[in-house]
Amino acid sequence: MGGSGKGGNLKKAGNSESQAEKKAKKSKETPLSPISFLTWFEIPAHDFQRAVAFYNRLFNVEMETSEVNTYAMAFLPHDKGMSGAIICGEGSIPSDKGPLLYLNASAPLEDMLPRIEEMGGRLLLGKTLISESAGYFALFLDSEGNKLALHEK
Numbered sequence: 001m002g003g004s005g006k007g008g009n010l011k012k013a014g015n016s017e018s019q020a021e022k023k024a025k026k027s028k029e030t031p032l033s034p035i036s037f038l039t040w041f042e043i044p045a046h047d048f049q050r051a052v053a054f055y056n057r058l059f060n061v062e063m064e065t066s067e068v069n070t071y072a073m074a075f076l077p078h079d080k081g082m083s084g085a086i087i088c089g090e091g092s093i094p095s096d097k098g099p100l101l102y103l104n105a106s107a108p109l110e111d112m113l114p115r116i117e118e119m120g121g122r123l124l125l126g127k128t129l130i131s132e133s134a135g136y137f138a139l140f141l142d143s144e145g146n147k148l149a150l151h152e153k
Contacts, residue, residue, distance in 0.1 A: 036081065036082060038082050039082055040082065040083065040084055041082070041083075041084035041085075041101055042073075042084055042085055042086075042087040042092070043055075043084065043085070043086050043087065043094075043101070043142070043144075043146055043148070044087055044088070044092035044093055044094045044095075044144065044146065045086050045087065045088045045092065045094060045143075045144045046088070046094060046144055047088075047143070047144065048072045048074070048086070048088035050120065050143050050144070051074070051086045051088070051142065051143055051144050052065065052074045052086055053119065053143075054119040054120060054121060054142055054143040054144075055074070055076065055086060055142070057115050057118070057119050058112060058115050058116065058119065058121075059076075059077075059106045059112075060106065060107070061076075061077055061106075063075055063076060063077065063086070069089075070089050070090060071087060071088065071089035071090075071092075072087070072088045072089065073085040073086065073087050073088075074086040094142075094144035094145040094146045095145070095146060095147070096141060096145055096146065096147035097147075100139075100147060100148070100149055101148050101149070102137065102148075102149040102150070102151045103148060103149065103150055103151065104150075104151055105150045105151060105152040108152060109127040109136055109138055109150060109152045110127065112150060113126060113127065113138055113140075113150075116140045116142075119143055120143040121140050121141055121142045121143050122140060122141040123138065123139075123140050124139040124140055124141060124147070125137075125138055125139040126138055127152075134153070135151060135152050135153035136151070136152045136153075137149050137150065137151050137152070138150045
């Protein structure tokens with residue numbers, strides 16, 4: 001690795017900075033363009049059908065599903081940007097620990113929150129004001145035991 005022949009890792013005479021050093025220096029000087037760091041998320045499930053029914057009812061949608069090998073996925077609808085899926089398969093372990101995912105409320109929270117317990121989830125924190133500009137949120141456990149939030153602006 002690092003080139004063939006003798007001295008493959010040595011800098012060429014007269015070249016004080018390697019290409020890697022120039023790139024590193026440039027990246028430190030150039031601010032990041034506005035990008036989305038999140039591109040995809042997966043909500044794990046033990047019981048795929050139960051989880052799909054929970055989210056279909058919560059958002060009043062019919063998710064497209066796919067089963068490949070030992071994995072099943074139900075895709076949350078989206079217009080553009082980041083999206084995600086309910087996933088069931090090896091290594092997909094629901095949890096109320098770890099990062100908290102905020103889902104965009106598709107209806108007023110007052111309409112959505114009763115559906116959580118109706119479908120086997122549990123409301124942890126009802127509609128709560130973040131700020132006038134940021135809107136409201138609510139915390140819940142889904143039918144599989146995942147801790148998530150709904151956000152209404």
